[in-house]
Amino acid sequence: MDVQGPDDRFFRHLVSSMRNGVIAIHRSGTLALMNDEAYRIFSLTRGVDDVGRPSAELFRQRPELVRALSGVFEMTTLPNRAELRLKDLDRVIGYTLSQVRDEDGTVIGAVVFFKDLTQVEQLEERERLRDRLASLGEMAAGIAHELKNPLAGIEVMAGLLRRQVPDSPDAQSLLADILSEAKLANSIVVEMLEFVRPIRLQVEHTGIPEAIHGAVQLADTKAARGSIAVDVRVPVDVPQIQGDQHQLTQLFTNLLINAYEAMEGRGRVAITASTVLQDDGGEGREAVRVEMQDNGPGMSPDVAEHVFDPFFTTKAQGSGLGLAIVRKIVDAHDGQIDLRTVPGGGTLIRVTLPVSVSRDAL
Ligand SMILES: Nc1ncnc2c1ncn2[C@@H]1O[C@H](COP(=O)(O)OP(=O)(O)O)[C@@H](O)[C@H]1O
Numbered sequence: 001m002d003v004q005g006p007d008d009r010f011f012r013h014l015v016s017s018m019r020n021g022v023i024a025i026h027r028s029g030t031l032a033l034m035n036d037e038a039y040r041i042f043s044l045t046r047g048v049d050d051v052g053r054p055s056a057e058l059f060r061q062r063p064e065l066v067r068a069l070s071g072v073f074e075m076t077t078l079p080n081r082a083e084l085r086l087k088d089l090d091r092v093i094g095y096t097l098s099q100v101r102d103e104d105g106t107v108i109g110a111v112v113f114f115k116d117l118t119q120v121e122q123l124e125e126r127e128r129l130r131d132r133l134a135s136l137g138e139m140a141a142g143i144a145h146e147l148k149n150p151l152a153g154i155e156v157m158a159g160l161l162r163r164q165v166p167d168s169p170d171a172q173s174l175l176a177d178i179l180s181e182a183k184l185a186n187s188i189v190v191e192m193l194e195f196v197r198p199i200r201l202q203v204e205h206t207g208i209p210e211a212i213h214g215a216v217q218l219a220d221t222k223a224a225r226g227s228i229a230v231d232v233r234v235p236v237d238v239p240q241i242q243g244d245q246h247q248l249t250q251l252f253t254n255l256l257i258n259a260y261e262a263m264e265g266r267g268r269v270a271i272t273a274s275t276v277l278q279d280d281g282g283e284g285r286e287a288v289r290v291e292m293q294d295n296g297p298g299m300s301p302d303v304a305e306h307v308f309d310p311f312f313t314t315k316a317q318g319s320g321l322g323l324a325i326v327r328k329i330v331d332a333h334d335g336q337i338d339l340r341t342v343p344g345g346g347t348l349i350r351v352t353l354p355v356s357v358s359r360d361a362l
């Protein structure tokens, strides 16, 4: 670089401000310049006398880099977009090589521009995964949908048949079994549709107390409560949240059903709510925290670890989708869910929902 005077300073600032990593070497192989981003990408620390030292020696810990630079003066066609992987740092670096020529066209050095592609790659990978999941979900939804009609048919026909054989107790009991199995299959199909369907939140100002009370009523129609006492203590001043009333009711319903099923007709469920500051890495944002504590059998650590996985169930007739749907609804609201449980010591589920859903949530 033959630039001098004020321009020289400008070019220095230009190189050091670049968001790409830049490394330039002289024809002799000694380092001419290397900006901060290049040091960061390769996880090297700048030494005061780096400039002027042989690059092969300087980058000894980074053989990938030495390899990329080697032969740059012999190559006639230089790669436009090449990549190198830093295995130990789990980093993917894209780079372009250029030869530096003087006014006579003589090659006097080489320069490499680097871009850390790790994040780009991760994003692409996540996108691919999302696409795959989306098409899997579509397929599952399609199958579930197709199953609904034949299942309804089985139910109707078994019902008709029942009336035709009123005097045969054996046939009656078989038909009753067919009916209840068909109903079970149908409820699994309905849950499956709910699980795979992408959530589109109908966001409105939603009262958490209303969602909880709705859930208490709805849970009664879906599970046997027996003599379980439900104690709802929600202060009147919990703020309304920006959420989907229907989805939130569904969330608490699923939690209640699980509690009822775990307690088998006897026990107590306590539901409380409070206003908290949710940790968001900054000052925290206002959120409503709902805790549901039952005094059922609790769970072993093995079970607790998997309860949110789709299709994980410990019940003979469970779908394993209740908590997977719960997690999905909580995520859609940009909230958090955790659980505390000990075998024999009941289960506490804690749901924290921000009062306002940030625009870029999801
Ligand atoms: N309140 C609870 N007490 C004890 N175990 C629970 C509770 N809630 C959930 N579980 C466990 O988590 C599993 C998964 O729950 P869920 O996703 O709703 O599916 P399912 O209810 O169909 O089994 C249950 O099978 C059960 O083992």
Ligand SMILES: [Mg+2]
Binding pocket: 254, 257, 258, 321, 322, 323
């Ligand atoms: Mg369940």
